[in-house]
Amino acid sequence: MTQHSVPDGRRPANDGPKAAARNRAALITAAREIYAEHGLDAALSAIARRAGVGQGVLYRHFPDRAALAAAVLEENVRQVEQASAAENATLADVLGVLTWHLTESAAFIGLLHADSAGNRSRIGAHALALSERVERVLRGHLPDGHRLGAADDLMLTIAMVSGAITGPTRAERGRRASAAWRLLGVEVGPVRPFEG
Structure with a gap:
């Protein structure tokens, strides 16, 4: 204490x-x-x-690393879920909040890649469950026939964007994230935290 x-x-x-x-x-x-x-x-x-x-x-x-990581990442996921539940929320709005968390946290990027063996061993099954919650939220906003609707396309696209998020400042990471989404032809709302 x-x-x-x-x-x-x-x-x-x-x-x-x-x-x-x-x-x-x-x-x-x-x-x-x-x-x-x-x-x-x-x-x-x-x-x-x-x-x-x-x-x-x-x-x-927090008895171990996984418990602490889960507590921290839970808040990131909760904000994405809150953005999704907001009145008139669109896929672009939710992607804006998701992208903000990606630009803020290398750990959140790791969470969204939780299906890889390396991350699964580090932060456990809970990370995979959090990643699946993010995917469910995003899928809930995909219109029928959306180009990201195929089985793995949505999370693969997010992985591609997260791979582009590099840079020494938050502004640079945000700029690169927006450019990656633009190059992939995906509309993203304002990149900011959820303010509900």
Whole structure:
């Protein structure tokens, strides 16, 4: 647990559940930042340091790497699902939110490639389930006869776009993502997080 000093040097009272909730939130925030920079193989010790807690606290909340990755990636997927459920949402709108998450996080890109053996072994079956949720959401917005409607075409297209998302800045990654979608002939709405 993070220790905060008080002016007269006494240790603060144990906040119990409040501290546990704060620590968990800090760990998820730190993991999101570290995963965005280094992907899902980032050192757990770096995440604990960024959150300002010890590794023991990390392991109390997340018993292994897969549990922490799942907690972080769950929020990404939830935002894509929320964008999909918004009134009058279109495929382009949902792809815009999806693309924003791709440009923000190497870990989210890894999630969408969860069917490859390497990623499956790193973050487990839960990642595959999250990837399938994203695919279901997107398929729900595909009009009949859409060019991405064939069995693997939708996720293959997303993999192709995610492969193009490189660059040192978020703006550069966003520019490259938009160019990749344009070259593939797929309309994408504004690349931004879901603001519901």
